[in-house]
Amino acid sequence: MENKQFYIKVNGQKVPVSEKVYRAYVRPITSSQRTARRNSKCLVKGKRSGLVRCKNDCSKCPYYSAGNKLLGGVLSLDVLRDDGKEEATTSDIERDLIEFEENDQRIAALHRAIEMLNERQQYIVMEIFFKGKTQEEVRRKIGISKSSMSEAYHCILRLLKNFLQEN
Numbered sequence: 001m002e003n004k005q006f007y008i009k010v011n012g013q014k015v016p017v018s019e020k021v022y023r024a025y026v027r028p029i030t031s032s033q034r035t036a037r038r039n040s041k042c043l044v045k046g047k048r049s050g051l052v053r054c055k056n057d058c059s060k061c062p063y064y065s066a067g068n069k070l071l072g073g074v075l076s077l078d079v080l081r082d083d084g085k086e087e088a089t090t091s092d093i094e095r096d097l098i099e100f101e102e103n104d105q106r107i108a109a110l111h112r113a114i115e116m117l118n119e120r121q122q123y124i125v126m127e128i129f130f131k132g133k134t135q136e137e138v139r140r141k142i143g144i145s146k147s148s149m150s151e152a153y154h155c156i157l158r159l160l161k162n163f164l165q166e167n
Helices: 019-039 079-083 091-114 119-130 135-142 144-166
Strands: 007-009 011-016 043-045 051-053
Touching: 007 019, 007 051, 007 091, 079 091, 091 119, 119 135, 135 144
Parallel strands: none
Antiparallel strands: 007 011, 043 051
């Protein structure tokens, strides 16, 4: 087995050190270099959601080739428009905000409706709809029959529906 010698530069001189010292010295440097390389990439929309770092060759990037050497920035609207990307219209943004507000109002109304249920009914709703348990699992935990569970479930749905239709 070969004994590898490790060196670090101190005041321009190579100083022999143990592997442990070498790794402790080099790790933060390589980590910061890796972070700098990663941060030099442009942010692009990910497949699932959110922004992710671009994995493409920067020399082929329209942002980089336009003379913008500070990578990681956001493309200008002019470049996106030139590439055939459409701008979101104000009406689209307004419609999205209205839908978002309406959705928030529906969620708030649903929470108020759930608060109107008794404790056992609230427990059933929380377990089935929020924790993803089956009616069978909840039924066993409560200790009731299948028919009682089915009846309670349908009663809860009917109460929630009536409350939401009234408000």
